[in-house]
Amino acid sequence: MDADTSRRSLRRRELLKMTPLAAAGLLLNARSREWLVGSGLELGDRASALAFRSTHLAPVFAVRDVTPYERFPLNSYLVDDPEVDLDGWRLSVSGLIQRPGEYTLEALRRLPRVVQNTRHICVEGWDVIGSFGGVRIADFLAHVGADAGARFLEVRCHDDYYESVDIESARHRQSLLCDEMYGGPLSRGHGAPLRLVMPTKLGYKQAKYLASIHVTSVLAARRGYWEDQGYGWYGGI
Amino acid sequence: MRLEHPAVVRLSHWAAAIAVVVLVMSGLEIFAAFPSFGSKVPQRDLLALPEAVRLGGWLGGALQWHMTFAALLVAIGSIYAVYQAGSGNYRQVLFAGRDVPGLRPMVRHYLLRGPKPTEGGTYNPLQKLAYTAVLGLGVVLAVTGAALYKPVQFAWLVTILGGFRLVRIWHFAAMCALLAFIPGHLLMVGLHGWRNFASMWVGFRD
Numbered sequence: 001m002d003a004d005t006s007r008r009s010l011r012r013r014e015l016l017k018m019t020p021l022a023a024a025g026l027l028l029n030a031r032s033r034e035w036l037v038g039s040g041l042e043l044g045d046r047a048s049a050l051a052f053r054s055t056h057l058a059p060v061f062a063v064r065d066v067t068p069y070e071r072f073p074l075n076s077y078l079v080d081d082p083e084v085d086l087d088g089w090r091l092s093v094s095g096l097i098q099r100p101g102e103y104t105l106e107a108l109r110r111l112p113r114v115v116q117n118t119r120h121i122c123v124e125g126w127d128v129i130g131s132f133g134g135v136r137i138a139d140f141l142a143h144v145g146a147d148a149g150a151r152f153l154e155v156r157c158h159d160d161y162y163e164s165v166d167i168e169s170a171r172h173r174q175s176l177l178c179d180e181m182y183g184g185p186l187s188r189g190h191g192a193p194l195r196l197v198m199p200t201k202l203g204y205k206q207a208k209y210l211a212s213i214h215v216t217s218v219l220a221a222r223r224g225y226w227e228d229q230g231y232g233w234y235g236g237i
Numbered sequence: 238m239r240l241e242h243p244a245v246v247r248l249s250h251w252a253a254a255i256a257v258v259v260l261v262m263s264g265l266e267i268f269a270a271f272p273s274f275g276s277k278v279p280q281r282d283l284l285a286l287p288e289a290v291r292l293g294g295w296l297g298g299a300l301q302w303h304m305t306f307a308a309l310l311v312a313i314g315s316i317y318a319v320y321q322a323g324s325g326n327y328r329q330v331l332f333a334g335r336d337v338p339g340l341r342p343m344v345r346h347y348l349l350r351g352p353k354p355t356e357g358g359t360y361n362p363l364q365k366l367a368y369t370a371v372l373g374l375g376v377v378l379a380v381t382g383a384a385l386y387k388p389v390q391f392a393w394l395v396t397i398l399g400g401f402r403l404v405r406i407w408h409f410a411a412m413c414a415l416l417a418f419i420p421g422h423l424l425m426v427g428l429h430g431w432r433n434f435a436s437m438w439v440g441f442r443d
Contacts (some may be wrong), residue, residue: 048390051321071276071279126271230297
């Protein structure tokens, strides 16, 4: 080893020794730690979004595999029943669409109906297979004349929950505006009269007690009740 | 002076050691959100984990730690695998057929029932077996983790692994197996003294 190589190898060695220090520094500083710790979910979200294929369907199940209705959990963040006035209910739709306005359940039900048995997976780790009926979000977006350049759907709920999803996932053919479970109308606890069902997303994305949908190309700062506290925004599975 | 542990091996060992601690602790926090392998209704909790062994504060925080260090560990593991394969250094650690005859004498020695067999390489056959198993567990943890994280996109993997609930069990069981390795590993490090330990930092024992 001549002097030059040896010096180079020494410098490399010194640099290598610095890596644990640099890593410790990143973790000790609150701001860089937040960035570092959050980057894994961000990366996973991005990879998941890149790998998303609208033609790739989530598994569907036979009737015998469906979890019995009474064993389908009620999961709410605030109350199980926000006491929605079901008779006066309207879905308010706004944003990058040709026909904004208030839509009744009857208007929604005139779109082609879909029933599917799909798995609902909670971020906590539990899963159930449910029977869900409703109309495709894609059909509804076409019905209201959503802009081709729109990128996101923002939804608000009657229990003050809020969510947003990418429009590719919303247009997936298994993504529903769901008004029926197990062949009957959605119960109050499960989100009456209308909820999102998206078997390509985690449970917290599938907002209940829908009040409004806003179609946009720019996401608001408040992206979702749980996402604003640290869950991944994309929430794809 | 003989180079025992190349720099890539040493760096990836210590980086993996840190990542494993973070992954186990944040993983236990994630598990605490639903500490069961069965149904949600009715829910039967398996164990209550003390806060001292958990990391992240709550499920959302734990998921962030878990995914970041999972990504880091996969990156480290990939660099390690490419290096080991490219340099041929994998022979140092991977258990192979020729190591089988050496197992018995080594077990006898560890049970204080035989002399210490003369060592051929850096690691004895029993060490190789243990390290190979740990590397294999790493692969199992990464694969089952990917299936858990994206069970629709990796639906085929979930099917191969026996269904979503089983994937959670595999992932947890692989972690338990990895945890079982650690006390024995630390005991051996303790028994073999400072020079052996220092060699994992500087590469040589001098």
